[in-house]
Amino acid sequence: MKTFVLAENNRIEGFKATLPRKTKVVGWEAFAQSAVQTNDDSLWVTEGLETLTRAFDTLDESFYKQQNELRKHVKLCLIADAPIEIRRWLEALFKDAIIISQESSLPFEQLLEVLNGKNPERYIIGGQVDKMTHTVTLVRGDLNSIVVPLSTFRPSGDGVKPDFSNFSIDDYGQTLKFGEYEASSDAVFYEFDPLYRRTRKAELAKKEKGFGASLRRLRLQKGLRQTDFSEIDAREIGRIERGEVKPRKATIEKIASTLNVDSTEITSY
Amino acid sequence: MPYSLDLSDGLKKAGWKVKIREKERAEPPHVSVMKKQETWRWGLREQAFLDKKPPVRTVPKELVEHLQTHLETLIAEWDSKYPHNPVNSEGEK
Numbered sequence: 001m002k003t004f005v006l007a008e009n010n011r012i013e014g015f016k017a018t019l020p021r022k023t024k025v026v027g028w029e030a031f032a033q034s035a036v037q038t039n040d041d042s043l044w045v046t047e048g049l050e051t052l053t054r055a056f057d058t059l060d061e062s063f064y065k066q067q068n069e070l071r072k073h074v075k076l077c078l079i080a081d082a083p084i085e086i087r088r089w090l091e092a093l094f095k096d097a098i099i100i101s102q103e104s105s106l107p108f109e110q111l112l113e114v115l116n117g118k119n120p121e122r123y124i125i126g127g128q129v130d131k132m133t134h135t136v137t138l139v140r141g142d143l144n145s146i147v148v149p150l151s152t153f154r155p156s157g158d159g160v161k162p163d164f165s166n167f168s169i170d171d172y173g174q175t176l177k178f179g180e181y182e183a184s185s186d187a188v189f190y191e192f193d194p195l196y197r198r199t200r201k202a203e204l205a206k207k208e209k210g211f212g213a214s215l216r217r218l219r220l221q222k223g224l225r226q227t228d229f230s231e232i233d234a235r236e237i238g239r240i241e242r243g244e245v246k247p248r249k250a251t252i253e254k255i256a257s258t259l260n261v262d263s264t265e266i267t268s269y
Numbered sequence: 270m271p272y273s274l275d276l277s278d279g280l281k282k283a284g285w286k287v288k289i290r291e292k293e294r295a296e297p298p299h300v301s302v303m304k305k306q307e308t309w310r311w312g313l314r315e316q317a318f319l320d321k322k323p324p325v326r327t328v329p330k331e332l333v334e335h336l337q338t339h340l341e342t343l344i345a346e347w348d349s350k351y352p353h354n355p356v357n358s359e360g361e362k
């Protein structure tokens with residue numbers, strides 16, 4: 001997918017000097033023509049409402065008569081605090097319209113590196129904390145989203161607690177920051193995205209791949225002790241984790257029940 | 270706040286960071302070695318990289334030696350953040 005940056009005309013040259021080579025910078029006057037005439041899928045990225053508004057100020061009826069082309073091929077990523085009316089209008093016009101507030105998006109140059117890089121789905125480009133649902137919705141570099149409960153960000157052993165009113169993203173989309181509390185996006189995806197988990201598990205060193213290693217990873221991620229399995233002796237859990245014994249199906253079911261996962265999912269951890 | 274290992278000016282200028290954040294994959298204990306979009310997990314028990322990707326050869330030898338030199342500090346920092354899974358707890362009995 002080709003990536004374009006929609007920029008103020010007087011900022012085009014400045015952008016060209018700093019952005020990844022694959023990214024094309026286009027001024028707002030050329031937006032309509034470029035967007036509609038690009039046959040392949042394209043992603044348009046822009047920062048701030050002003051640039052977008054100016055681009056749309058130049059549009060006439062002929063542009064709107066070609067909106068089917070936009071909906072087929074063109075995605076938009078807007079970094080701005082956009083009112084609901086603008087959001088609806090963009091969502092109606094584009095194949096995908098992702099709107100991320102400036103406070104909770106990656107710095108613009110890092111964002112473009114992620115969008116143009118390998119495996120963009122492994123990185124977070126923006127997000128929003130919702131205190132009503134106690135979740136954070138994270139936008140990944142492939143523009144898909146994942147919803148994560150805030151309860152997963154438990155205080156660390158040294159007492160650092162997340163400040164959910166102070167959310168940002170750093171390290172090229174690999175770190176979520178809640179004030180002074182930092183969480184690795186890898187840990188979050190590993191816990192909440194089974195497909196990501198399977199892919200990363202395939203990349204593990206060989207000795208980390210058995211059932212016991214999976215059980216230990218999952219148990220510790222959930223903050224449980226070997227003694228927390230009421231129906232199974234802690235020594236038995238230890239033997240399973242060390243790969244000394246192979247658990248029976250009934251034992252696996254009991255383990256899964258304590259861990260609150262499906263028994264078939266344990267080995268994906 | 271996360272623990273960040275102090276690196277030489279050369280490594281810092283090249284964009285390298287070593288962190289233990291408040292939420293990492295809990296097992297096995299590790300530090301995250303980062304440069305731009307890449308992260309390598311270096312295991313504190315194994316004293317080796319845990320994943321096959323990204324390629325380990327990209328990480329400067331100087332940085333790996335620095336990790337070895339500061340191993341005790343790194344273990345103490347991990348144990349402080351993850352007391353339910355300290356580095357010396359492998360294979361609880």
